[in-house]
Structures are given as C-alpha cells and as structure tokens.
Amino acid sequence: MEPVVTAIRQVPLEHYVALSFILFSIGLTGALFRRNTIIILMCLELMFNSVNLLLTAFSAHHSDPGGQVFVFFTMLVAAAEVTVGLAILVMMKRNVDSVDINQLNRLKG
Amino acid sequence: MNTTILAALVPGLPLLGAIVIAALRRSLKGNSAGLLGTLAIGSAFALSVMLFLGHDPAAGPYTAHLFNWIDIGGMHIPFAFQVDALSLTMMLIVTGVGTLIHLYSIGYMHDDARVSTFFALLNLFTFAMLLLVMGANYAITFIGWEGVGLCSYLLIGFWYTNPAYNYAARKAFVMNRIGDLGFVLGLAWLFNVTGSLTFTEVFDRVAGLGPDVLTGITLLLFVGAIGKSAQLPLFTWLPDAMAGPTPVSALIHAATMVTAGIYLIVRSSVLFELAPFTQDVVLYTGLVTALVAATIGVFQNDIKKVLAYSTVSQLGYMFVALGLGAYSAGMFHVTTHAFFKALLFLGAGSVIHALGGEQDIRRMGGLKGAIKVTHLTFLLGTLAIAGIPPFSGFFSKDAILANAFDRSPVLYALLLGGALITTFYMFRLYFLTFWGAYRGDKHPHESPAVMTVPLLVLAVLSVVGGLLNLPHVFGGHEPMKHFLAHAADGIGAERLHLEASTEWMLMGLSTALVVLVIALAHGRFAKKATLDPEADELPFLPRLLARKWYLDELYERLFEKPYGWLSTMFHRVGEGWVMVPLMNGAGRLTQRAGQVLRLAQTGNMSFYLFAMVAGIVVFLLMTLYGR
Numbered sequence: 001m002e003p004v005v006t007a008i009r010q011v012p013l014e015h016y017v018a019l020s021f022i023l024f025s026i027g028l029t030g031a032l033f034r035r036n037t038i039i040i041l042m043c044l045e046l047m048f049n050s051v052n053l054l055l056t057a058f059s060a061h062h063s064d065p066g067g068q069v070f071v072f073f074t075m076l077v078a079a080a081e082v083t084v085g086l087a088i089l090v091m092m093k094r095n096v097d098s099v100d101i102n103q104l105n106r107l108k109g
Numbered sequence: 110m111n112t113t114i115l116a117a118l119v120p121g122l123p124l125l126g127a128i129v130i131a132a133l134r135r136s137l138k139g140n141s142a143g144l145l146g147t148l149a150i151g152s153a154f155a156l157s158v159m160l161f162l163g164h165d166p167a168a169g170p171y172t173a174h175l176f177n178w179i180d181i182g183g184m185h186i187p188f189a190f191q192v193d194a195l196s197l198t199m200m201l202i203v204t205g206v207g208t209l210i211h212l213y214s215i216g217y218m219h220d221d222a223r224v225s226t227f228f229a230l231l232n233l234f235t236f237a238m239l240l241l242v243m244g245a246n247y248a249i250t251f252i253g254w255e256g257v258g259l260c261s262y263l264l265i266g267f268w269y270t271n272p273a274y275n276y277a278a279r280k281a282f283v284m285n286r287i288g289d290l291g292f293v294l295g296l297a298w299l300f301n302v303t304g305s306l307t308f309t310e311v312f313d314r315v316a317g318l319g320p321d322v323l324t325g326i327t328l329l330l331f332v333g334a335i336g337k338s339a340q341l342p343l344f345t346w347l348p349d350a351m352a353g354p355t356p357v358s359a360l361i362h363a364a365t366m367v368t369a370g371i372y373l374i375v376r377s378s379v380l381f382e383l384a385p386f387t388q389d390v391v392l393y394t395g396l397v398t399a400l401v402a403a404t405i406g407v408f409q410n411d412i413k414k415v416l417a418y419s420t421v422s423q424l425g426y427m428f429v430a431l432g433l434g435a436y437s438a439g440m441f442h443v444t445t446h447a448f449f450k451a452l453l454f455l456g457a458g459s460v461i462h463a464l465g466g467e468q469d470i471r472r473m474g475g476l477k478g479a480i481k482v483t484h485l486t487f488l489l490g491t492l493a494i495a496g497i498p499p500f501s502g503f504f505s506k507d508a509i510l511a512n513a514f515d516r517s518p519v520l521y522a523l524l525l526g527g528a529l530i531t532t533f534y535m536f537r538l539y540f541l542t543f544w545g546a547y548r549g550d551k552h553p554h555e556s557p558a559v560m561t562v563p564l565l566v567l568a569v570l571s572v573v574g575g576l577l578n579l580p581h582v583f584g585g586h587e588p589m590k591h592f593l594a595h596a597a598d599g600i601g602a603e604r605l606h607l608e609a610s611t612e613w614m615l616m617g618l619s620t621a622l623v624v625l626v627i628a629l630a631h632g633r634f635a636k637k638a639t640l641d642p643e644a645d646e647l648p649f650l651p652r653l654l655a656r657k658w659y660l661d662e663l664y665e666r667l668f669e670k671p672y673g674w675l676s677t678m679f680h681r682v683g684e685g686w687v688m689v690p691l692m693n694g695a696g697r698l699t700q701r702a703g704q705v706l707r708l709a710q711t712g713n714m715s716f717y718l719f720a721m722v723a724g725i726v727v728f729l730l731m732t733l734y735g736r
Contacts, residue, residue, distance in 0.1 A: 032719050101714045108712030 008060040016057035023050035037092065037099045041085045048078045115160055116173035116190045119200060120239035122153045127232035134225035143215035146228035150211050150235055154204035161197050166595035169193070170309065172245050179248070186306055191245035194595045198440060199242035199372055202447045206364045207235050209563035213455050214356040216560035217462060227267060227354065234260035238365050242372055246307040247296050250373070254292065254337065257366045258285045264361060265353040277349040284346040288336015292373075295329030298322070312379040320384065327380050327387035330373060331394075338370030340428060341398045344421045345661055351413040355458030358413060363420045363454050364447040371427045371443050375436045382434065392432025396523060399425025401658060403530040407537065408655035411468050412457045415538045419494065420450055422531060429524065430509045433516055437578070437590035438508040444589070445501035445574045449493035452567035456487035459560055460542060463553040470538060475547035479554070482561040484543050486568040491539045493571040495532040495623055498616070501574030507616055508580065511607055514615055525619055532623045536630035544635045582612050 023046055030043035052071045059067025089099065096103045126149025130142050137145070164171070170193035178188040190196075211231060218224045237256025244250040266278030300306055302322055303314040315323065334340070339347035350362045361367075374381055374391065381388055399422045406418035423446050430439035461468055463480050477484040493500035496507070506528060514521035547553075555561070578589035607615075653659065 028722060032715060032722065035715070104714050105712030108710060 005060045005063075008057060013057060013061050016054060020050045020054040020057075023047075023053070035100050035102055037089055037101050040101060041082065041089070044085075045078065045082070048074060112160070112163065112171060112192065113173040113175070115156055115163075116171075116192050116243065117175055119153050119156050119160065119204070120190075120236050120243060122149045122156070123232045123236040123239065125149065127229045127236060130225055130232060131229040134229060137225045140215050140219065142225035142228045143211070143218070146232050147208060147211040147215065149232055150204055151208045153235070153239070154201075154208045157197070157200040157204050160192055161201060164192060164194075164197060166194050166592055169595065170245075172309075174245075183304060184300075186246060186248045188249065189245040189307075190243040190249070191308060192243070194593045195372075195375060195440070196243050198444065198589075198593065199368075200239060202368075202444055203235060203238050203242065203365050206447050206451050206567075207238075207360060209566055210356050210360040210364070210451060210455065213359075213458070213560050213563040214354075216557045217356055217458055218354060221354075223267075227264075230260055230263050230267070231357070231360065234264065234361060234366070238369075241369055245309075246305075247299070247311075248306050250376075251292065251296065254333070254369060255289065257361070257369065258282065258289065258337070261285070261350065261361050261366055264357040265350045267353055267357065271352070274352040277346075277352040281346040281350050284343050285336045288333045288343060291329045291332025291336070293333075295326050295333065298326050298329065302326075308376065315380055315383065318383075323380060323384045324386050327377070327384040328390065330377055330380070331387060331391055334370030334373050334428075335394065336370075337373075338367050338424050338428070339421050340370070340394050340425065341401060342660075344398060344402065345657070345664065347421055348414050348417040348657070351411070351417050355413065355454060355461060358417070359451045359454030359458065362417065363450040367420065367424055368427070368443045368447070371424070371431065371439055374428075374431045375440055378436050381431070388432050388434065390432075391428050395425045395428025395430075395432055396520070397425075398422070399429065399527045400523065400530075403527045403534070404654050405657050406534040407530060408651055409534075410471050412460065412470050412473070412538065412542065413454070413468060415470070415534060416450070416453055416457055419453075419531060419535065420446075422527065423450065423494070426506065426509050426524070426527070429520075430512060433509075433512045435509065435512040437587075437593045438505070438512055440593055441508055441578045441589055442505040444577060445493070445505040445571070448567055448574045449490045449500075449502055449571040452486060452490040452564065452571050453494065455560070455564055455567065456483055456490060459483040459556045459564065460487075462556050462560070464549060464551045467549055467551060470541045472549040473542045473547070474545040474549075475543070476553055477543040479547075480556070482555060482564060486561075486564040487543070488539065489568045490571055491535045493574075494535055495627065496528055496619065497623060498620060499572075499575060501571050501577075503616075503620075504575035504578060504580065507619065508578070510619065511612060511615060514611075515607060521615075525622070528619065529622055529626050532626045533630050536627050537634050540630060540634035580612075582609050582616075 027043040027046035027050065030046070031040050034040055034043065052074055055067040055071050055074070059065060059071075092104070093099060126146055130137065130145055134142065170191050173190040173192060175188045175190070177185070179186040211228070214227070214231065218227050221227065234257060237253045237260055239253070241250050241253025241257060244253060262278050262282040265281055266275045268274050296306065299311060302318055303311050305311055305314065336343045347362055347367065351358050353362070381391070402418045402421035402425060406415050406422065409415045409418060423442070427439045427442050427446070430436070430442060459480065460473065460476065460483060463476070463483065464473065467473065489500070493502040496503045498504075510521060510524055510528070513524050578587050580587060656662070
C-alpha cells in the first residue's frame with residue numbers, strides 16, 4: 001500500500017482537482033446533451049469516477065484511509081446502478097425499439 | 110384467598126360473564142344465557158360476602174392495587190379497588206339484589222329473541238356498577254360512572270324497534286351527559302388543587318383548601334350526582350327510562366345505578382362537610398325533588414311510571430339526608446330502598462307479565478285472587494315504602510325524618526307531607542291494581558317460580574331490612590351506622606340531639622298519619638269501577654300534575670327548540686354560506702393549479718436532467734455566496 005500512496009503523493013493535489021473537474025464536466029455535458037442512453041450511462045460512470053479519483057487523492061495526501069474505503073462503497077453502488085440502468089435500457093430497446101432518451105416522453109403533462 | 114385477587118374477581122366475574130355471553134349469544138339456547146349471567150353475578154355476590162366477612166372495619170380501608178394505569182409526569186392513577194365499609198355495603202346491594210333480578214329475568218325475558226344480548230348487557234352493567242363503587246380513586250369511579258350510563262342507554266333502548274323507546278334512551282343518555290360534564294369538571298379541578306384523584310390522598314389534602322374552591326368542586330360533583338340520581342332539574346329522564354324491560358327498571362333505575370349519586374356524595378363526605386353551602390344546595394334540591402316527584406306520582410296511570418316517580422322522590426329523601434350530614438341515614442335508605450323498590454318493580458313486572466304486557470292500572474283491578482304471591486309480596490313492598498312499622502322503610506325514612514326534625518320542624522313537616530303523598534299514591538296503585546273488579550280483558554296467570562322466588566326473598570328483606578340499622582329507641586345499636594363510620598370521618602359521626610320521647614312522638618305521629626292516608630286511599634280506590642279520564646280532560650291542578658308540571662314541555666321550549674333552531678341556522682349560514690364555498694373553493698383552486706403546473710412535465714428527459722443540474726448549481730451558488 002505504502003508505495004502506491006507515495007506514488008500518488010508525487011503529483012500535487014491541484015492537478016488531481018483539475019483533472020477531476022475536467023472529467024466531471026465532460027461527464028455532465030455528455031449526460032445533458034447526448035441523446036443516446038448508453039452514452040448517458042457511460043457519462044454517469046465518468047462522473048462517478050472523477051469523484052472517486054478526487055477521494056483517493058485527498059485520502060493519500062491527508063494520510064486518511066477513510067477516503068479510499070469510501071471509494072469502494074461508491075464503486076459498489078455504481079455497479080448496482082449500472083445493472084439497473086442496463087436493465088432499463090434493454091426494456092427500452094424492446095418496447096420502443098430505440099435507445100433515444102427523447103423517446104421516453106410518455107409522462108408528458 | 111388473597112384479598113386483592115378476591116376484590117379483583119368481584120367485578121371480574123360479571124365482566125367475564127358479559128364477554129362469554131356476548132361471544133356465544135348465537136349458540137346459547139333457551140335459559141342458558143340467563144343461567145350463565147345469574148351464575149356470574151351470584152359468584153360475585155358470594156365473593157362479596159367473603160370479602161365482607163374477612164373485612165376488619167377497624168383496620169380501615171383495604172386497597173387492592175392491581176396495576177399502574179396512568180403514570181405520566183406528576184399524574185399517578187393506579188388501577189386499584191378500595192374495600193371498606195362503604196364499598197362493601199354497595200357491593201352487597203349491587204350483587205345481592207342483582208342476583209335476584211338476574212334470576213327473575215330468566216322468567217321475565219324467556220320468550221324474547223335477544224335474551225342473550227339482554228343478559229350480556231345486564232352483566233356488563235353489574236361490572237360497571239361494581240367498578241363505580243369499588244374504585245379507589247375518582248378515575249376508576251368515573252369509568253364505572255360512564256359504563257353504567259352506557260348500559261342504561263343500551264337497556265332502555267333494548268326493544269329498539271320502537272322509536273319512542275329509542276327517544277327515551279337518547280334522553281337518558283343526554284341528560285346524564287349534562288351531569289357527567291359537571292363531574293368531569295369537578296374532577297379536573299380537584300386534581301388541579303390536590304394533585305391526586307385517589308380518595309385517601311385527596312381527603313388528606315383538602316383540609317387546607319379555601320372554602321370557595323371546595324364549594325365549587327363539591328357543586329360540580331353534585332351536578333354529576335343530580336344527573337345520575339335523577340334530581341331536579343335533570344330528573345325527567347328516569348320516568349321515560351321505564352321504556353326498558355322491567356328487570357332493567359328494577360336493577361338500574363331503582364336499586365343500583367340511580368344511587369350512584371348518593372354513593373358519590375357519601376364517598377366525598379369529607380369534601381361536602383367542608384362546604385356548608387353545597388350541603389344546603391343538596392338539601393333543598395333533594396327536598397324540592399322529593400315533593401315535586403311525589404305530587405306527579407299521584408296522577409300517573411302507568412304502573413311503572415308511578416314507581417319511577419316514587420324512585421325519584423325517594424332519591425330526593427336520600428339527598429335530604431346527605432344535605433343534613435346524616436350520611437349513614439342516607440345509605441340506610443339506599444339499602445332498604447334497594448330492597449323494597451326492586452321488589453315493587455319486580456312485582457309490577459310480574460303483574461305486567463300476568464296481563465300479557467298491560468301497564469295501565471286503569472285496566473287492572475281485582476288481581477289479588479288471581480296472582481296471590483305477587484299480590485302478597487307487592488303488599489309487603491307497599492307497606493315498606495309507606496313506612497308502616499316494623500317494615501324496613503319505616504326505620505330508614507324515620508331516620509331521615511328525625512334528622513330533619515333536628516334541623517327544623519318546617520323541614521320535617523314538608524318531608525312528612527311528602528311521605529304521606531308517597532303513601533297515598535302507592536296505595537292508590539295497590540288498590541287500583543289488586544282490589545275492586547277486574548277492568549281489563551286479559552286472563553291473568555301467576556308467574557313461574559323463577560320469578561316469584563326473587564319476589565319472596567326481596568319481600569323478606571323488605572320486611573326485616575330495618576334490623577340492619579335498628580335505632581336506640583327500639584333497643585338496637587344502629588349496627589350499619591357504626592359499620593359505615595369506619596369508611597370515612599364524618600360518616601356515622603352525626604349525632605341526633607333528640608330525646609327518646611320526642612322520637613317516639615314523631616314516629617307515632619307519622620305512623621298515625623300514614624294509616625289515615627291508607628284508609629283514605631282505600632275509600633277512594635278500593636272499589637273503584639269507573640276509569641279515570643285521560644290527562645287532558647282533568648281540571649287544571651290534576652292536569653298540571655299528570656302532565657309532570659309541564660317540565661318536559663318546558664325543557665322542550667327552553668332547550669330542544671332553540672337548539673333545533675340553532676342547528677338549522679348553523680346548517681344554513683355556517684354550512685351553506687361559509688363551509689361549502691370554502692371547501693369547494695379549495696378544491697377548485699387545487700384543480701386549476703394542477704392544470705397550470707402539469708405543463709412543467711414536458712416528458713423530455715434531457716430537460717429534467719438539465720433542470721436538476723441547474724438546481725444543484727443554484728443551491729451551490731447560494732451556499733457559497735448567499736446570506
């Protein structure tokens with residue numbers, strides 16, 4: 001464990017923050033503006049992992065293992081979320097024969 | 110056996126009986142419900158006797174603590190029973206007379222379709238009444254108080270297919286509710302100033318209270334007693350309560366429930382002794398009620414109504430005794446009255462049974478040959494209530510009259526007058542029913558043994574009941590008074606300041622006058638062959654009395670009609686002009702708002718996501734730069 005932490009610490013914290021910000025923004029933009037549901041799910045994963053990266057970086061720099069433990073939780077939840085998301089995707093493909101998010105407008109008021 | 114378990118079983122058995130009979134009411138056939146019910150009450154009576162024999166009056170009250178019922182903050186109300194001289198007296202009356210009346214009901218109700226329901230309710234009533242008299246604090250007493258009111262309502266309206274009976278039941282319930290309100294307010298006030306509702310604790314703490322507070326509390330408690338014990342101005346429900354089956358009238362509306370008010374005041378004697386003003390109110394309420402009800406009784410033609418007014422009048426005598434501070438005399442009259450009035454009601458029930466439901470004494474007469482046992486026992490009951498020595502009523506009424514004479518001869522004269530009126534209407538009832546020629550068209554037949562045996566037992570009790578409290582002038586030692594004296598300070602402590610010769614003179618005077626009145630009634634009614642006219646055809650004064658002083662009409666004008674108007678007005682103004690537009694407006698507003706707001710649901714998933722992110726950003730900015 002120790003060598004990994006040392007390795008992480010060799011890069012300054014600001015760089016991690018910047019990278020995370022960029023990754024998160026890409027994910028968010030993709031989630032907002034893409035119409036393909038698979039892409040949207042991937043963008044969600046991207047946002048998750050940008051946050052995970054940030055947690056790991058801070059954890060290493062502050063010598064607090066709590067952040068890294070938390071990452072495992074996040075990954076677990078993300079995995080669960082993806083199974084549900086993909087299931088919805090399969091059902092969507094079967095029902096409306098499309099993965100275009102804008103097809104899901106049945107609840108229009 | 111453990112006294113606590115014994116005390117818990119006394120009300121427990123009737124409750125068990127009620128539950129079992131109610132649960133099995135469809136499968137119980139014939140007399141089994143009645144036998145079960147009678148068995149439950151009979152066992153309760155046996156246990157009461159055991160408690161009585163095992164009770165040492167000198168040791169003071171025994172508290173049977175079952176569990177903590179309410180225990181919040183400064184409020185501790187245990188579920189506990191108090192076994193002392195007073196509650197034992199009431200327990201013996203309730204279960205003893207109750208057993209006889211249950212037994213009688215087996216015969217009286219045998220062909221009723223809902224006989225099981227009847228016995229379940231009768232058992233439930235006994236349970237509630239036992240709670241009332243055994244509770245070790247006002248809260249338990251209040252449960253019983255409401256319970257007997259409920260059972261009274263259900264039993265008055267037992268034959269619910271008759272709308273008039275339902276009206277009578279509602280009337281009884283509403284009038285009792287007025288009294289109960291006073292009772293509850295009194296209890297709240299009492300708890301507020303003493304911090305407890307347990308009898309022993311309350312009575313220890315009231316000595317330091319101001320006279321105004323005590324007067325207020327006792328007046329409120331007295332309002333409760335007025336409602337339950339049918340005194341002016343709330344007595345009009347009791348005569349109407351005769352709509353119920355006759356055993357109900359005997360048990361609830363003569364022997365036990367209506368004496369709950371007397372019990373409450375005797376139980377609270379410590380409070381009432383400290384509030385002389387309330388005592389005067391009690392005295393005069395009792396006096397006026399005794400006289401008013403007696404005068405009404407003279408002109409009633411329904412055999413049960415006469416007895417009902419007689420009950421109201423006798424309760425008035427008891428209240429007079431309480432107002433005079435003669436608590437043991439009042440309790441003595443409660444006891445003897447339970448015997449002879451239960452006897453009279455059951456006798457009246459036997460007459461009604463014999464005539465197949467006829468209740469109008471104008472269509473009776475000459476029944477003494479046809480129903481001998483009923484006649485004999487009814488005569489004994491009538492002699493007892495009239496106060497002929499040595500029947501029980503003589504001693505108990507004489508005790509009250511002597512206490513009244515001790516206060517003032519005018520009071521004595523009024524009460525004696527009331528007693529003479531009582532004698533007159535009771536013998537009018539007796540002669541019109543049993544003497545002369547039969548004026549009806551039925552074929553009277555004697556009741557079965559299950560009905561006549563309770564009559565005989567009660568007749569014996571009515572005759573010898575006076576021995577319970579034989580006064581000194583007859584060589585007795587007033588055992589009941591000395592027994593009750595252990596229940597609370599004040600009870601039984603009352604001393605009569607009359608010479609023996611004065612007492613002899615008073616007794617001689619009242620007995621002579623009573624005999625005179627009986628002779629008068631005999632002359633007027635014994636050979637009567639013509640029917641009395643209907644109330645409307647009478648001259649003014651008798652019509653006034655036959656119409657019960659127009660009290661029902663007065664209440665109708667004063668309360669029922671204005672209440673009706675008020676309800677109609679609230680219905681029209683409050684409901685029509687305020688509530689309906691308000692409610693409909695609220696509904697319509699919601700509909701409109703919904704129609705506008707539903708447009709926000711575009712169905713466009715990307716827009717939702719965008720709105721969500723935008724929202725988060727706004728919140729973020731607000732937390733960073735806001736405030």
